[in-house]
Structures are given as C-alpha cells and as structure tokens.
Amino acid sequence: MTTSAELIEMSERRSAHNYHPLPVVIHEAHGAWVTDVEGKRYLDCLSGYSSLNFGHGHPKIIEAARNQLDNLTLTSRAFYHDQFAQFCAGLGDLTGKDLILPMNTGAEAVETAIKVARKWGYEVKGVEPDQANIIVMEGNFHGRTTTIVSFSTDPEAHDNFGPYTPGFRLVPYGSTEAIRQAVDPNTVAVLVEPIQGEAGVLVPPDGYLSEIRELCTAQGILMIADEVQSGLGRTGQTFACDYEGVVPDVYVLGKALGGGVVPVSAIAANRDVLGIIQPGQHGSTFGGNPLACAVGIAVIELLNTGEFQARAAKLGEVLHARLRELIGKGVVEVRGRGLWAGVDIDPELATGREVSKALMARSVLAKDTHGSTIRLAPPIVVSEEDLIWAVNQLADAVYELNTA
Numbered sequence: 424m425t426t427s428a429e430l431i432e433m434s435e436r437r438s439a440h441n442y443h444p445l446p447v448v449i450h451e452a453h454g455a456w457v458t459d460v461e462g463k464r465y466l467d468c469l470s471g472y473s474s475l476n477f478g479h480g481h482p483k484i485i486e487a488a489r490n491q492l493d494n495l496t497l498t499s500r501a502f503y504h505d506q507f508a509q510f511c512a513g514l515g516d517l518t519g520k521d522l523i524l525p526m527n528t529g530a531e532a533v534e535t536a537i538k539v540a541r542k543w544g545y546e547v548k549g550v551e552p553d554q555a556n557i558i559v560m561e562g563n564f565h566g567r568t569t570t571i572v573s574f575s576t577d578p579e580a581h582d583n584f585g586p587y588t589p590g591f592r593l594v595p596y597g598s599t600e601a602i603r604q605a606v607d608p609n610t611v612a613v614l615v616e617p618i619q620g621e622a623g624v625l626v627p628p629d630g631y632l633s634e635i636r637e638l639c640t641a642q643g644i645l646m647i648a649d650e651v652q653s654g655l656g657r658t659g660q661t662f663a664c665d666y667e668g669v670v671p672d673v674y675v676l677g678k679a680l681g682g683g684v685v686p687v688s689a690i691a692a693n694r695d696v697l698g699i700i701q702p703g704q705h706g707s708t709f710g711g712n713p714l715a716c717a718v719g720i721a722v723i724e725l726l727n728t729g730e731f732q733a734r735a736a737k738l739g740e741v742l743h744a745r746l747r748e749l750i751g752k753g754v755v756e757v758r759g760r761g762l763w764a765g766v767d768i769d770p771e772l773a774t775g776r777e778v779s780k781a782l783m784a785r786s787v788l789a790k791d792t793h794g795s796t797i798r799l800a801p802p803i804v805v806s807e808e809d810l811i812w813a814v815n816q817l818a819d820a821v822y823e824l825n826t827a
Contacts, residue, residue, distance in 0.1 A: 425460065426460065426461070427446070427447065427448040427459060427460050427461060430448045430460065431446055431448060443776075445779060445780065445783050445788065445790070446780075446783075447459055447465065447783060447788065448460050449465075452467065452479035452480065453478075453479055453480050454478045454479060454480070454802065454804050454805075455467055455478055455479070455801055455802045455804055455805040455806070455809060456479075457479065457788065463786070464786060465783070465786045465787065465788045466786060466787050466788065466801065466805070466809055466812070466813050467479070467788050467801065467802060468782075468787055468788055468789045468799045468800065468801045468813055469788055469789055469790050469798065469799075469800055470800045470801060470802050471678070471683060472620070472652060472678060472800070473620070473651075473652045473653075473655075473657050473678045473679055473763075473800055474678040474679055474681065474683050475679070475683040475802050476655055476656050476657055476678075476679040476683075476731065476735075476802060476803050477679070477682055477683065477722070477725060477731065477802065477803065477804060478683075478802035478803070478804035478805075479683060479802070480683075481682065481683075481725070481804070483721050483724070483725060484682035484683070484684055484718055484721045484722065484725075485684070486721075487717045487718055487720065487721035488682075488684050488685070488714065488717065488718050488721075490717070491506065491713055491714050491717035491718075492714065494713070495713045495714075496712065496713055496714045497708075497709065497712045497713065497714070498712070498713060499708050499709075499712075500706055500707075500708075500710065500711060504712075504713045504716070505713075506713045506716035506717045506720065507711055507713075507716055509716070509720055510523070510525070510711070510715075510716035510717075510719045510720050510723075511523040511525070511711075513719075513720055513723040513724070513727075514676075514680075514689060514691060514719065514723055515691060517661065517723055517726060517727065518662075518674050518676075518691040519670060520674065520691040520692055520693055521692070521693045521694040521697070522691070522692060522693065522694055522697040522698065523689050523690075523691050523697075524539075524689060524690050524691075524692075524697055524700065524705070524710075525687070525688070525689040525710050525711035525715070525716070525719075526688045526689060526690075526707050526710040526711075527686045527687065527688055527707060527709050527710055527715070528566070528677060528686050528688055529565075529566055529649075529651035529652075529675070529677030529678055529688050530565065530566025530567060530568050530571060531566075531688055531707065531710075532651065532675045532676060532677050532688035532689060532690050533565040533566050533568075533571060533614075533649060533651075533675055534566070534568055534570060534571065535675075535690050535705060536612075536614070536647050536649075536673050536675050536690050537557065537570065537614070538705055539673065539690065539692070539696065539697060539699065539700060539705075540555070540557060540611045540612035540614075540645050540647060540673070541555045541557075541590070541611060542699050542700070542704075543611065543645065543696055543699050544609075544611030544612075546699050547695070547699065548611060548643060548644075550608070550609050550611060551609070554609045555590060555609055555610075555611045556590050556591065556592050556607070556609050556610050556611070557590060557591055557592070557610070557611060557612045557613070557614055557647075558591075558592045558594060558602055558605050558606065558610060558612070558613045558614070559574045559591050559592065559593055559594075559613075559614050559615075560593070560594060560595070560596040560614075560615055560616070560619070561576045561593055561594065561595050561596055562576060562577075562596050562619050562622040562625065563575065563576070563596070563614075563616060563619065563622075564577070564580070564616070564619070564620065564621030564622065565614070565616075565649055565651075565675075567580055569584060569587075569588065570588040572584050572587075573585075573587035573588040573589075573591065574587075574588075574591035574593060576593065577621075592605045592610075596615075596619060596622075596625065596627065597625075597627045597628050597631055599631060599634040599635060599638060602635065602638060603638060606638070606642050606644065610642070610644050611644055611645060612639075612644055612645040612646070612647050612672075612673075613635055613638075613639055613644065613645070613646055613647065614647045614649065615632075615635060615646070615647070615648060615649065616648075616649045616650075616652075616653065617632055617648055617649075617650060617653050617662070617663035617664050617666075618652075618653045618658065618663050618759075618760060618763070620652040620653065620763075620798070621652075621792060622792075622793065623758065623765040623767070623792055623793055623796040623798070624758050624759045624763055624764055624765030624798055625758060625765065626758055626759065626760055629667075630667070631667075632648075632664055632666075632667045632669045633667045633668070633669055635669075636667075636669045636670075636671070639672070645671075645672040645673060645696065646669075646671040646672050646673070647671060647672065647673040647675060648662070648663075648664050648669075648671035648673070648674055648675065649675040650662050650663060650664065650674055650675060650676055651675055651676060651677040651678050651688070652678060653763070654674070654676055654679070655676065655678075655679040655680060655722070655726060656679065656726060656731040656732045656735050656761075656803055657679070657735060657761055657762060657763050657800065657803070658735065658739075658760040658761035658762075658763060659732060659733075659735045659736030659737075659739050659760065659761035659762070660732055660736070660761075661726060661732055662674065663760065666760070672692060672693070672696055673690055673691070673692045673696060674690065674691040674692070675688075675690050676688060676689050676690070676691065677689075679722065680719055680722055681715065681718055681719070681722070682718045682719075682721060682722045684718050685714055685715050685718055686715070687715045687716075687718060687719050687722075689719075731803045734803050734804075735761040735762045735803045736761055738761075738762055738803070738805065738807060738810055739759075739760065739761035739762050739763070741807055741810060741811065742759075742762060742764055742799070742810060742814065743757065743759065743764060745811060745814040745815075746764055746766060746799075746814060746817075748818075749766075749814075749817070749818055749821065752818070752821065752822070752825070753768065753769050753772050753773075753821035753822070753824065753825045754766055754767065754768060754769070754821060755767040755768070755769050755795075759799075762800060762801060762803055762805075763798075763799070763800045764798070764799045764800070765792075765796055765797075765798055765799075766796065766797050766798075766799060766817070767795055767796050768795045768796070768797065768821070769795070770794065770795040772821070772824050772825060773795075773821075773824045774791065774794060774795055775791025775792065775793075775794060775795050775796050775797045776791045777824070778791070778797055778817075778820060778821065778824070779791045779797055781820035781823070781824065782797075782816060782817060782820055784820075785816040785819065785820060786816070787813045787816045787817070789817075799813075799817075801813065
C-alpha cells in the first residue's frame with residue numbers, strides 16, 4: 424500500500440499549490456466518517472464545505488447515480504434527456520420559482536446570476552449599455568473566477584489577478600444603509616450571502632435580509648441570494664433566507680445539490696427574470712447533464728421530506744450550546760446557524776490551522792479560515808453522540824494548548 428506520506432509528497436511535487444490541505448489522505452467514507460489509507464477513521468466536520476450535507480454515500484443518492492450510470496451520462500444540451508424536466512420542475516417547486524438554469528459549480532452559478540442580472544437590467548429595467556452595477560458585500564466569497572475575484576476583499580483571492588472586471592460596488596456586510604447609499608439608477612442587483620461562510624460563518628443582524636428584500640423591491644432591482652453553502656438544509660431550513668421569510672429574486676445553488684457525488688449547480692428565478700435568456704446566450708456542455716439531474720432529483724426528494732432541515736435545526740442547538748461553553752476557555756466567539764459554526768480561537772493561544780491539526784490528531788476533520796477561525800459543518804446525518812464527541816475533542820485540544 425502507498426502510504427499517506429508518499430501520496431502527500433507526490434501531490435505536493437506534481438500539483439499546483441492552490442490549496443493547503445491538512446496532512447490526511449482519505450481512502451473511503453460512509454455517512455459522517457472517513458477513513459485514511461492507513462485505516463484510521465475521522466469524523467468529517469467540514470462536509471466538503473457543505474457539499475456533503477447528506478453524508479458520504481447516502482444510499483438514495485448513490486442508487487440514483489448508479490442507475491443513471493447504466494443508462495445515460497451525457498448528451499450535452501444539444502438534445503433533451505429524460506432526467507432534465509423532472510430536475511428543473513423539482514428544483515423549481517423547492518425554490519418556488521418558475522425557471523431553472525443548471526450549471527456545474529457554484530462559481531458558474533454565480534457567474535450565471537451576474538450575467539442574468541446585467542441582461543435583465545438592460546432589457547427590462549432600461550439601464551444604458553455597459554453601465555450596470557451590482558452591489559456586493561465586503562468579506563464575500565462567491566468563487567474564484569476572474570470576474571468574481573474582481574470584487575473580493577480577500578487578498579489571497581484577489582491580488583495579482585487583474586485587470587479586474589468593473590461593475591461592482593462594495594459595501595460593508597450587515598448594513599442596509601450602506602446598500603441604500605450605493606444604489607443608483609444603474610444598479611441592477613444586490614448579491615448577498617445570507618450567511619458568509621468563508622469569512623467565518625458570519626450571521627448578519629436580524630432583519631438584514633428582510634430589509635434588503637424591501638429595498639430591492641422599492642428600488643426595482645434584483646435580490647440575488649448566494650445559498651451555495653448556506654442552502655439545502657445546512658442551517659436548519661431549506662434556505663438560510665427562510666429564517667426571515669425572505670424570497671430573493673434569484674437563488675444561487677450548488678454544492679449539496681450534487682449530493683457529494685457530482686458537481687451540480689443552478690440558479691432559480693421567475694420567468695420575468697430568467698426568461699430573458701435566449702438560445703446561445705449562456706450555457707455549459709455539462710450543465711444539466713443526465714447524471715447530474717438524476718442525482719439532483721434524489722437530493723430534492725430528500726429535502727422534500729423536511730427530515731434533514733429538522734435534524735440540522737435540532738442538532739444545531741446541541742452544537743451551539745456546547746460550543747458556547749468553550750467561550751473564555753480558549754474560544755473567543757462562536758457564530759452560526761443550524762449545523763454550521765464559526766469558532767474564533769484566541770489568537771494568542773493558537774492559529775486556526777494549529778487547532779485543526781490538533782483536532783485531526785484526535786480524529787476530527789475541520790478547516791481553518793482567516794487566521795484564528797475554524798469552521799464546523801458536519802454532515803446532517805451525524806449522530807448526536809458523535810457530534811458531542813467532536814466538540815469534546817475541540818474542548819480537550821484547546822485545553823491542552825492552553826496549558827502547554
């Protein structure tokens with residue numbers, strides 16, 4: 424057997440260093456647990472950044488994928504296929520929207536939303552050509568394409584990738600007054616994460632999303648909610664926007680939509696918005712492919728039961744209650760909603776990566792962000808016993824660092 428050390432060395436030698444993984448090499452996974460090439464088991468508390476909301480290898484999702492693999496995997500959108508209609512109808516019903524435009528990755532879905540908003544602005548709102556602007560938030564993370572990094576405030580994602588795409592106005596996250604001041608006659612949309620994941624699982628002030636909704640309606644501009652990480656059960660609701668009863672004009676979806684099996688993304692909007700896209704104006708060879716649609720249908724059916732949303736809400740209460748007990752004991756702050764938490768470690772104690780490594784040594788996999796923060800997002804199928812055990816490992820790891 425090739426060892427973890429050998430595989431890591433080869434990976435570092437033969438691949439671009441666009442990620443900084445923890446030194447673990449995963450070989451197989453089931454439910455909330457993964458196993459490395461040496462046979463050591465770990466509780467997955469990252470879930471592929473919410474791509475694995477339903478756990479590794481959920482039987483219903485795997486069955487759908489296997490059945491589809493035996494029949495048809497790709498046609499391109501040059502032809503119809505027998506999974507496409509049901510996927511679009513199911514996701515439309517789940518979001519309450521008329522139309523679906525499927526793509527592959529979350530970044531592609533965000534790019535799609537940007538293109539649609541601009542086209543809508545010119546053809547429906549009447550903005551002068553090439554003058555459209557979209558209001559975006561400081562601390563955002565919507566992907567790493569050249570357009571998206573143009574309005575990133577993260578130096579690692581942004582710097583040295585110019586020239587940058589114009590047409591975006593940055594405002595502080597959580598301030599509707601800042602949005603109001605940034606709006607002008609050429610504004611076509613507000614693009615917002617209901618919870619900023621990469622920034623450290625930042626939950627905005629109560630009423631923020633409702634106020635954005637009201638402002639967008641009053642100003643005649645689109646509200647675009649990037650629910651790639653926050654959506655599809657992660658926060659204890661189908662969408663994080665549901666906590667304020669807010670329905671955006673455009674949902675941006677991805678990650679968990681592919682069930683941890685294939686990349687699946689989409690935007691969902693009503694006909695008066697998405698109807699402006701005509702043949703040849705946007706697309707992807709693999710977008711809405713048969714395998715992706717079959718998996719997406721299985722995901723939608725799981726969400727339609729409501730079981731996963733309820734489970735994330737219930738276990739989320741357990742997670743956050745236990746995490747709050749660590750404040751003042753090496754933990755500075757805890758944020759999040761449902762089975763999603765950002766934990767700020769005292770920077771004088773350790774970095775987020777150091778704590779993530781300490782957790783890995785204790786058979787828990789999590790990931791750091793922005794220095795001293797770690798993110799916890801276990802699969803929704805995690806047991807309450809395992810969830811409590813994981814937080815206890817964090818408590819012990821922080822205690823050991825505190826007393827070292």
